[in-house]
Amino acid sequence: MLKPYVYVACEKVIVAKDDVASLINLFSKIIFTVPAGTEIPRNAVGPREWSVFSIWDPEPGDENREYVLCTEVLYPDKSQFAQTFRHRIPIQPNKRAQMAVNIIGFPLGQPGEHTIRTWIELENERVFGPIEFGIGLEIVRLKEAQQPPA
Secondary structure, eight states: OOEEEEEEEEEEEEEOTTSOEEEEEEOSEEEEEEOTTOOOOTTOEEEEEEEEEEEEEOOTTGGGSOEEEEEEEEOTTSOEEEEEEEEEOOOOTTSOEEEEEEEEEEEOSSOEEEEEEEEEEETTEEEEEEEEEEEEEEEEEOOOOOOOOO
């Protein structure tokens, strides 16, 4: 059974020809600045690409199984953002499996802790997890500029 080795969120994952991954801008909190008085819909999405990166240690025989990595993002109120991302895990004998789930857009409508949840399925049955971590969202509202005296 696969075991997690690394599980993080970052801005970008670059995988070199030798399969070594570089993680750019690891994060656990996003600060979103808006003008004073700006209304933000609860389902607002910011145009930010980001990734959930994981590395998994296989056991002998795992390379013969069709594991699927499932990842979902939950708003602070625990409702789901977007669909569940599902990717087949390419497993090779005696080699860690690396997975980058690339997500376009970050949910900006609910400040607070967003949950990133991942689990593994085999033949549509959950066989590991879920494991999860949080990404905080803080919304900072700029104060209105002082009007000069007339």
